[in-house]
Structure formats: C-alpha cells, structure tokens
Amino acid sequence: MRTTHARVLSVPLLGLALLSATTQATDATPAARKLAQDAVIVDTHIDSPTELMKQWKDLGETQSGEFDYPKARAGGLDVAFMSVYTSPGQDDDGSAWNVANRMIDAVDSLALRHPDKFAILRSPRDVDRLRANDRVLLPMGMENGAPIGDDLAKLDFFFQRGVRYITLAHSANNRIADSSYAAEKRWKGLSPFGREVVAEMNRLGMMIDVSHLSDDAARQAIDLSRAPVIASHSALRHFTPSFERNLSDELAKAIAAKGGVIQIPFGNAFVDPASAAQTQAYFVAYAEFERERAAGRTTKTVAEFDADWDKAHPPLPVGIDAVLDQIDYGVKLVGIDHIGIGSDFDGVGGALPQGLKTVADFPNLVAGLQARKYSDADIRKILGGNLLRAWTAIEAAASR
Template sequence: MDALSLHKEATVVDTHNDLILLVDHHDRRGDRRHFADYWLPQLRAGGVDVQVLPICLEEQFQSEGALRRTLLLIERMHELAGEHADEVAICLTGADVDAAVAAGKIALIIALEGAHAIGQDPTLIRTMERTGVRVVSLAHYGRTFLADGSGFDDSSNSALTPQGVEVLQEMERLGVVFDISHLGRAGVDAVLNVISRPFLATHSACLHLTEIHRNLADAQLRAIAEKGGVVSVAAAIPMFIDPADPSAERVVDHIEHMAGVAGIDHVGLGPDFIEDYFMQAFGGWQRVPGFAGTFAPAEIERPADLPKITEVMLRRGFSTEDVNKVLGDNVLRVLREVMGVPA
C-alpha cells in the first residue's frame, strides 16, 4: 500500500493543535468563518479523524482572567460543533470518538494546557469536566498553583503542589486524561509515582536527540510506557525536533527513538500546530524559555503536511500495523480506556 492510501485509511489522531487561538483571533476581527474556511480543509487534507483542542492561555490571561478566558474558549468550541454538526462532534468518551469517526466526522476533544483556570481551587476540575474538558495538563512553561512547568527546571525544580496532587487524583476518578507535557522534571517524577491510569504526553519529543527542557529523557519514556501511556511527537515545533533541521525525517528519528526505548505501542502524534497563530497574532514566533538560538522552518507546518510522516515511516520499513499505531491507534487505546470512564 502506498503512503497516501495508508494515511487516508488510518485513524489519525492529533493530540495537540492550538487552532482555537487562531479562531478566536479571527473572531475578534469579524471573521467567524475562519474555522470553516481554513481549519476544516486543513484537517481533512491531513486525514485528521480525532483532534484534541487545547486551551493555552496567553500571559495576560494566566492570573485573574484565566477562568473567564477558558470558559469563553470552551463555549466557542461548543458553538463550532453546533455550527458544523455535519463535520465535527465534541466527544466525551472513547465510544463518542469511535461513533464520530464511524460517521465520517472529526472527533473534537476539549483540553486544558496549563489548567490556569483552576487556580488554587481543585474542585474546579469537576466544573471543567462538566463543560466537556477531557484532557488536562497542570502547567505550561511557568508556575501554576498546581505545578511548575519545565521552564522553571533550572530555578525551582519543584514537584506537584498539594492542590496539584488533588487535581490529579480527581482527574483519575472522573476519567479525565492526564497530560504530562510541559511538566518540569520533578513534576514528571511525582506523577509517575502516583498515577494509576494510562495518560498522554500530548506534544513532546526526545531529550536524547534534541536537548531542551521540554523533551523527555529515556528513563521518563520507559516509565510512561510502563504506566500504559503514550508520548505524542511535537512534529511542528523546530526547537523540540531539531532547530537546524526540523524535517519529517527528523520527526521520524524521534518516533524511531521513542519506539526503541518505550515500545511502538507508546508513540503517537501531537504536532502542536501554532505557527499560524504566532505569525498572524504577533508577527513571528514567541520566545521559548531556555532556547535562545535560531531555527529553520518546520516541514510539518500544518495538518495537510501530516502524510509526509507516514511516507517517511513506510520508507524506513515501519509495518502497516506500526504506522497505524503511531498515527492514532495507540492514543485511541488510552482514550477508550480512560476518557469519560470513571475509575
């Protein structure tokens, strides 16, 4: 089977696309057709069947404005699902995902990146779950009331706060999938010591190949696999893949390394498509803490580029079964087991 046919037949799961930020950017400028005119064609061109939609808050919203901003973006996602009910569906369980995909729709999953909206009130994770949130990380680059992000590794290197542990435990009880991406070293270790259900790193890469705090060390990759988790490769972020050569080939280098260390059953895709937002909202990439160098453009720049990864994997000898695992089957296993399934 050729690469394009395999990609089209596979169930492709993207665990991290910040498209709601660009949708909101266009909304504020009177263009409420952006999702239909740009993102739906891109997702279809990339063969994306399941799209996790994280809410990443800009710095000006990360304190007192976090809850309001988060709820507004969640509401916008529900509006989009209503406006395009023939194309997409917000999913609350793995069974919902399977039903949406079977109906030819793109399954949308609401996520929080950083969980700033929870503040220091762990009970708000229940509120987030009621609004449809099904994937949550506890920190972005910096500090929340729940945990420290990897951008603080050189200064604080702190683990989860008591509130963070409480949120993690409540997520496990409710069936909200934990996302370990962005957590600092000590936070990752703390989660691995207490978590009992499979989880995701929605957009990470290999520290062995690219040395930046956001990437995961081999010991962490193995520990995540032992818990049944999946690490999705942040294929669209040059600083994580290879600043000098963020190509599809280098993306597959990360996939191969993860498979060799953790096993092929624990690798997925979470490209982190955010460049378009940065370019349109800020005129260029925003600074990544801990990275001060230059970088080349990513080859996997938008969803329509995803078949290039399948092409490289096939060329390197990945079996059809293993390609399907990386493209989506591994993440689907976690979603079916955990998402919306109370412990």
C-alpha cells in the first residue's frame, strides 16, 4: 500500500465473534493444500524489498515478516513479484534512482545467495523451467515511476535489471501521471511524458500497471496501450464507493476488454469498507496536519502524529470473506479470465484479514474459493494463470 510517508493505516476494533467464525470457516482442507502446491501461484505485489532497506534479513530462512522462502513453499507460492517501491519524497529529493537500484540489488542477492531456493524471473516462458526443484521465482515490479525521472532511456535500463511492470504513479502526482490519492490533479490524467512512457513500455514488453492512478490517468493508459494492462494490487470500488484508489466498474471492464487482469489485494484498507473509510479519514487528517505544520501552528512530528492516530484508531478485525467477496464480484463483473491476486504482503503493516496473514496462507484462500464452488480449473486461473496469460500477450505485442 504505502502512504505518502511510507506508513500503513490501521482501523477501529470490532467484536471478535465474527472473526472467530470466519477463521474456522476458512481452515485449509487437504484438497485445498494439494491444489495450492500443484497450481502456479503468482502474487504480483509483495513489499519485502522495502523491509530489506530497513534491516537486512535473509529471506531464504524463516523470518518474522510476511514473505520468506519457507512460508512461500508452505503456501505454494511460485512467482512472487518483489515491489521496488519509492516514495514521492524520494522523487522530490532525487534519491529514487539510488533507492530503486539498491532494492534491485537486494533481490538479486537473494537469488545469488540461495540459487537452490530463488531465481530471478524475466519472462513467463521460463516459469516451469525455473520453478523446478521448489524454487520461488522473483520477478520485480516498480511501484512508482519516480526512478526513471524524465529520462525515457531509464525504462530500458530497469527492464534489463529485471523490472517487468511499473505502477506509473503512487500516492502523489509525479512526472508521468496523476495519483488517485492526490486532492489536486496536475495533469488531468497522464502527462505528455507519461504518454511516451506508455508507448515505450509497450515497445519493451513491460507491463503497464494502473494501480494507484487517478481514474483519468488509468483510463488514458488503458486506451493508449497497444497491449493488455494490469492493476497489480487494486480492489473494486463497488465495496468502497468514494475510494478512488480502488477500481470503478467502468475501469475494471476496460482492463478486461484490453485482455488485462485485476489483481485483488488482501490489505484491510482495500477490501473492507470500514477500513477504507478510516484510510480516507487518515489522509484528510494528515493533510490538515501538514497545513498546520507549514503555518507553524504545531510542533508535532510526523511520527508523533502517526502514533497519536494509531492510538485513537486501533486495527479492525477483517475476515477472509472480504477478499473472497471481492473475487466473486470481480468474476461476475469481468469474467473468470481477468481476476488474479496481488496481496500487498509486507506493505500494509500487518493490517490483513484473518486467514491471510502471510504467504503461507494461500491454501486458506483456495479453501474459500472451493467452498464457494469454484472449479479447480478456475481457481488455477485466479491463482496465476490469468496473469501469466496477460504477461505472455504483452511480450507478444512487444515482439510485433
């Protein structure tokens, strides 16, 4: 998720009775665990590189976070897109380029340190070959186009380094596009440079990611692209009507019509209406706090503001059904071939539904889908088949 200053939002507590019932209802069955291990599971958004910038951890071994090799294998995860996230602040101070390259170095080092456990994935054609012997594959997605600055040639540079999608903007307008979070939109969609970025990404075979974009920017990117586009971690606005960060029905249909995929996240703030409302309230309060700071009317620091907010707004328990409801609605809206998963693990500060707390929990999601009468073939599509199909089509469009 990542907000403007790289924190995650929490939400108020409810009673625990529903939580307990939901947890019991989604315990993975042997059939669910078997399918999770056999299917190709692709998660398009895991924020572990940001955590590695805070403190190095060997993710080849069991760690305290939401992604590591033992947890991935327990959950059946095969393809884990590592998110190369840079903030609007790093865009402003010119450090985004260095931060992005350090994150890529960290992902590379995992594969070099543990060639028996990890491999860098650059093409969907290589999935079956590289995942042999229980490897977890690590393609990369860039969350925020800030590291390319205003230099189109840097797209090819990052493509050569293994970046296979770019989320054009994040929580603030940038040189490429307007953000869904920005109160004032700078470009009314894509910038002129952003239009060139879309064309160059098409040429390279790099996936265009419209998560985090304003409605106008997402619509323009979809219209301009010669290839399918993805939403790497976007839920559906049907459940959160005033939350622009989630996709409207119109935009979801446009992504599907282009052959793309909507990757449903797990974070409470995306999938749960009350949590989404709390997220929006936070942004309003934070904007007012920034105005107070600029006017010299408060000496409170950002850390103090966040601590006070979290104390007043403790987390709200959310059940796995919130994610399953999103998938159900998406399938009915755009069809089984256009829905996937982009968890946002390690990116939402643990604000995740019960039963989906780490990458080890994918069997719980499978069990929930089986309980809702999805066929195993359709579950395979949601778990990864749809994303791999779209990625293959994007590569083919580039070769043409």
